[in-house]
Each structure stands twice: as structure tokens, then as C-alpha cells.
Amino acid sequence: DAGVTQSPTHLIKTRGQQVTLRCSPKSGHDTVSWYQQALGQGPQFIFQYYEEEERQRGNFPDRFSGHQFPNYSSELNVNALLLGDSALYLCASSYAPGRGYEQYFGPGTRLTVT
Amino acid sequence: GQQVMQIPQYQHVQEGEDFTTYCNSSTTLSNIQWYKQRPGGHPVFLIQLVKSGEVKKQKRLTFQFGEAKKNSSLHITATQTTDVGTYFCVSIQGAQKLVFGQGTRLTINP
Numbered sequence: 115d116a117g118v119t120q121s122p123t124h125l126i127k128t129r130g131q132q133v134t135l136r137c138s139p140k141s142g143h144d145t146v147s148w149y150q151q152a153l154g155q156g157p158q159f160i161f162q163y164y165e166e167e168e169r170q171r172g173n174f175p176d177r178f179s180g181h182q183f184p185n186y187s188s189e190l191n192v193n194a195l196l197l198g199d200s201a202l203y204l205c206a207s208s209y210a211p212g213r214g215y216e217q218y219f220g221p222g223t224r225l226t227v228t
Numbered sequence: 229g230q231q232v233m234q235i236p237q238y239q240h241v242q243e244g245e246d247f248t249t250y251c252n253s254s255t256t257l258s259n260i261q262w263y264k265q266r267p268g269g270h271p272v273f274l275i276q277l278v279k280s281g282e283v284k285k286q287k288r289l290t291f292q293f294g295e296a297k298k299n300s301s302l303h304i305t306a307t308q309t310t311d312v313g314t315y316f317c318v319s320i321q322g323a324q325k326l327v328f329g330q331g332t333r334l335t336i337n338p
Contacts, residue, residue, distance in 0.1 A: 145324065156316055156328030157271065170325050204270055208324055215261075217326060219270040 116141065118207050118220035126226045127195050135190040135223045139207030145169075146188040147217065148180060149204040157204055163188050164210060192225075200227045232260075232319050234329035242337050247304040249332035251317030259320055260300045262291060265331070266313040274302075274315075304334075312336050 119138045127133050139146050145164045149157035159172035163182035177193045186207075192199055202224050206217040232253050241247055251260065259278040263271040275284055277293035277300060284291045290303045304311055314331040321327055 147324065147326070149326075156331050157326070159325050159327065162323070162325060164323075170322050172325070206271075206326075215259075215276055215320070215324070216273045217324065219272070221270050 118205055118218050120203075120205050120220040120223050122223060123221070124224045124226075126228060128228055129195055129197060131195050132191065132193045133195060133225060135192075135203050135205075135225070136187065137190070137205030137207075137220060138187045139205075140218045143207035143209055143218070144186050145208045145210050146182060146186065147206045147208070148188070148190045149206065149219075150174075151202040151204055151222070153201070160190070195227045197227050200225060231327065232257075232317050232329040234317055234332050236332055237330065238333050238335075240335045240337065241307055243309060244306050247307050247311070247334055249302050249315050249317075249334075251300040251302075251329055253298050253319065256297050257300075257319050258297075260293060261318040261320065261326070262300075262302055263316045263318055263328075264313050265316065269313070271316060271328075307334070307336055309336050309338050 117140050121136045147162040148160040151157040160174050161171040162169050166182045179191045182188045202222045204222045205220045208217045232251050234251050261276045262274040265271045275291050280297050281295045282293040288305045292301045314333045316331045317329045319327045
């Protein structure tokens with residue numbers, strides 16, 4: 115049983131470009147959350163998707179958008195990249211509330227903006 | 229929101245020594261989770277505490293939730309090199325939104 119998978123592992127982009135990160139949840143999970151982790155900091159919640167809709171959002175600008183597909187996989191899109199967007203982007207999957215509370219994190223995508 | 233503060237930020241111990249990290253909130257927490265992140269790795273769920281005064285043990289790890297549900301602690305007895313990593317306490321807001329503390333980074337001298 116595969117856990118949470120993310121692609122790509124590493125990515126280097128230039129300021130102003132756009133990037134798409136992908137996440138496949140753990141088998142059986144239907145909820146996907148995205149987090150940004152800057153070096154030496156704790157992960158910061160970006161948003162959460164359930165039933166193909168954004169259910170919750172953290173304090174991130176509209177440049178950060180996402181999508182969830184019918185198979186529960188998800189994408190994170192970041193437009194107009196800034197140097198400060200350089201971070202580890204983590205995807206976490208879980209069951210919908212009421213069915214479980216543990217979140218499983220993927221290995222992350224390391225994004226470097228130059 | 230329910231922010232959580234962790235102390236210490238860093239802790240270095242000799243292998244075999246005990247280790248404790250503390251988590252505090254200015255508001256009452258509905259529950260709290262603990263995660264461990266190894267260097268270069270991703271956060272891994274350790275435990276969830278829900279009840280006031282709750283104490284849970286996992287082998288050498290002891291987790292406590294304060295009576296007022298405003299603080300929590302993680303204690304590791306007789307640390308081993310496999311315990312190296314950053315330990316995060318996490319509050320849950322809304323439907324599964326995790327709010328991480330800044331973490332306590334544990335390093336161990338073998």
C-alpha cells in the first residue's frame with residue numbers, strides 16, 4: 115500500500131514563473147491538505163481539499179491555488195513566483211472528519227526560486 | 229487562531245539522557261497532536277491527546293495534556309540516536325487544519 119506520493123522531488127524556477135506540484139493521497143484517503151515549510155520553521159497550512167472543493171484556506175495570497183481530482187489526487191499551483199516562495203511543500207492526506215484524525219505527509223517537493 | 233508555543237527551540241543531549249519539550253497555548257485547545265520530523269524527512273504523526281489531564285505512553289515516550297487543556301509535553305526517557313529530529317506540537321483548527329508550533333530540534337551526542 116503506497117503512502118502519500120508527491121512529484122517532483124525538487125524543482126528550480128525563476129522569479130515570476132508559475133509552478134504546479136502534484137500529490138497522490140494514501141489509499142483510502144479522500145482529503146488532501148497542502149503545507150509550506152520554510153527552512154527551520156514548522157509547516158504552514160495553505161489549504162485543504164475535500165470532494166474536489168477547497169474547504170479551508172490559510173493566510174496565503176491568491177497566487178496559491180489548487181485543485182482536487184475525482185481520484186482524490188491534488189495539485190498546488192503557484193503563480194508569479196517570488197524568492198520567498200522557496201520552501202518545502204508538503205502534501206498531507208487523511209480521511210474526512212469523523213472518520214479519523216491522523217494526517218499522513220508525503221516526502222515533499224523542494225522548490226527553489228532564483 | 230489557536231497558536232502554540234514550544235520550548236526549548238533546540239536541545240542537545242548525551243545519548244541515554246532524558247529529554248522534554250513543552251507546548252503552551254493562550255487559549256483552551258480542543259485537542260493536540262504531536263509529530264516528529266527527522267532531518268531531511270517529513271512530519272510523522274505520533275499521537276493525539278483529547279482529554280484534560282490525559283497521559284499516553286509509547287515505549288520511551290510519554291505525552292501529557294494539561295488539566296486546563298492549554299499545555300502539553302513530550303518526555304523521552306533514555307534518548308537514543310534514533311530519537312534525533314524535530315518534535316512539533318500541533319493544534320487542530322476547524323476541519324483538520326493543523327497549526328504547527330515552531331518545534332523543538334533534538335540532537336544527540338552518541
